[in-house]
Amino acid sequence: IESVTGQPWYEVVRTRILIPQGLTHTFAYPWEVPVGQPIAHVWVDVDGNGSVDDVQGLDIPLTGFFSLANSAGCLLSTPEDIARFFERLYGGHILQPASLAAMQTDYVQNPALGFQYGLGTLQYMGFGLENWGHDGSLFYKSFSLYFPDYDIAIAVQQNDDRTAAANPQLVDLVDMLVNLLLTYIENAPSSGIDDPAGANRLWAAPNPACDQIRIQFPANTAWPVQCRLTDMQGRIVLQQSLEQPDAPLLLGGITQGMYILSAGNASARIVVGEP
Numbered sequence: 001i002e003s004v005t006g007q008p009w010y011e012v013v014r015t016r017i018l019i020p021q022g023l024t025h026t027f028a029y030p031w032e033v034p035v036g037q038p039i040a041h042v043w044v045d046v047d048g049n050g051s052v053d054d055v056q057g058l059d060i061p062l063t064g065f066f067s068l069a070n071s072a073g074c075l076l077s078t079p080e081d082i083a084r085f086f087e088r089l090y091g092g093h094i095l096q097p098a099s100l101a102a103m104q105t106d107y108v109q110n111p112a113l114g115f116q117y118g119l120g121t122l123q124y125m126g127f128g129l130e131n132w133g134h135d136g137s138l139f140y141k142s143f144s145l146y147f148p149d150y151d152i153a154i155a156v157q158q159n160d161d162r163t164a165a166a167n168p169q170l171v172d173l174v175d176m177l178v179n180l181l182l183t184y185i186e187n188a189p190s191s192g193i194d195d196p197a198g199a200n201r202l203w204a205a206p207n208p209a210c211d212q213i214r215i216q217f218p219a220n221t222a223w224p225v226q227c228r229l230t231d232m233q234g235r236i237v238l239q240q241s242l243e244q245p246d247a248p249l250l251l252g253g254i255t256q257g258m259y260i261l262s263a264g265n266a267s268a269r270i271v272v273g274e275p
Contacts, residue, residue, distance in 0.1 A: 001071070009071045021088050026077040030063045039076065042139045044161040052160060055139065066139075073138040079155040082144045086153035090121075090132045090146035104132060114234045125234030129181075135173070143173040147181070154180050178258040182271060202261060202268035204249075209272055212248040218266055221245075229270075230260045 001009040010028030018026055027034050043052035046060075056062065067074055077085075088094050095103070108117040115124045122134050124145065133145035133153070144155035156176045164172035203216040217225065227249055229238035237259070240249055249261075256273035 013071075013075075017085075017094065021085065021094070023077070023081045023085055026075055026081045026085075028071075028074055029076045030066050030074075040140075040159040042159045042161065044139050052162065069138050073136060076140070077142075079142075079144075079157055082142060082155035082157075083153040086133055086144050086146040086155065087151070090148070090153070091151060141173060143177055145177060145181075150184070152184065154184075156180070175257055182258050182269070185269070202263060202266045204261060204268055204270050207270050209251055209270060211252055212250050213261075213270060214246065214248050215242075215261070215263070215268075217245060217263065221264065221266075225263045227261065227263045229254065230262065231257065 001007075001012050005012050008031070010031050013028070014032075017023070025034075025037060029039075039056075041054050041056045044055050045051060046053045046055065046058060055065065090100070092100060103119045103121045104123070105118050106116045106123070107119070110116070115122045117123075120134070121132055123130070123132055129150075130148050131145045132148075133143070135144075136142040139161050140157065140159055141161070142155065142157045144153060146153040154177050156173050158170075158173060160170065162170060164170040164175070202218070204213050205216075206213065215227070223245075224241050224243045227238075227240050227242055228236055229249075229251075231237050237254060238249075238251070242249065242263075251272055254272045258269060258271050261268045261270050
């Protein structure tokens with residue numbers, strides 16, 4: 001950017017993206033310092049003693065601490081600004097169509113990680129919905145995805161450097177985003193899609209479910225049917241063959257969260273947790 005324009009990268013980002021898109025709460029820290037906008041302190045285990053420290057409260061050079069990633073990770077923002085940026089970007093309002101298509105071309109697939117990677121953009125497998133986005137993890141943590149089917153973007157953040165995988169008392173950002181998505185879907189108006197036969201649709205109850213769930217299958221289902229439960233990262237967590245329509249799918253041992261239930265070409269989103 002600086003070689004082509006002769007300007008600092010953050011000035012170009014501001015004039016070409018932040019200002020035109022109305023992203024008033026995003027800035028390149030520490031080169032840009034917001035006026036009248038507080039910054040949430042970030043908590044990191046700086047000394048390695050197992051407990052997190054208030055980084056801004058320590059006597060360390062914050063300019064060096066926060067500038068080390070430069071343009072790869074020194075934009076501070078809010079969930080509102082991040083969601084708006086993702087909606088504008090993946091909704092086709094910032095890049096030319098050919099450039100956006102190039103970003104979304106699948107160059108790397110890694111089923112073990114549960115996503116595929118294009119040019120600076122992720123698509124997570126297993127959501128049951130097309131999605132595009134990215135995460136950020138430089139002390140502060142962010143995660144945002146855009147869902148074209150609903151033309152919405154959801155963004156979540158935390159100011160704690162620890163991960164939920166290693167610290168069960170924390171809420172996982174992916175789980176938080178999934179629950180926000182589910183809340184939106186459950187309360188969104190009908191899309192108006194004409195599918196009277198329900199050829200690719202499963203209905204499950206209760207949903208949320210706890211130890212078992214019963215499924216209403218499309219009329220053309222061939223028995224027995226192999227059912228599969230996939231988590232939001234595309235990992236298969238349960239496979240069970242059902243011999244007849246009223247047989248329950250047993251969910252014992254399945255971690256709480258949102259899953260994709262599939263049988264043949266039909267699928268449905270379900271939640272496993274306390275009803």
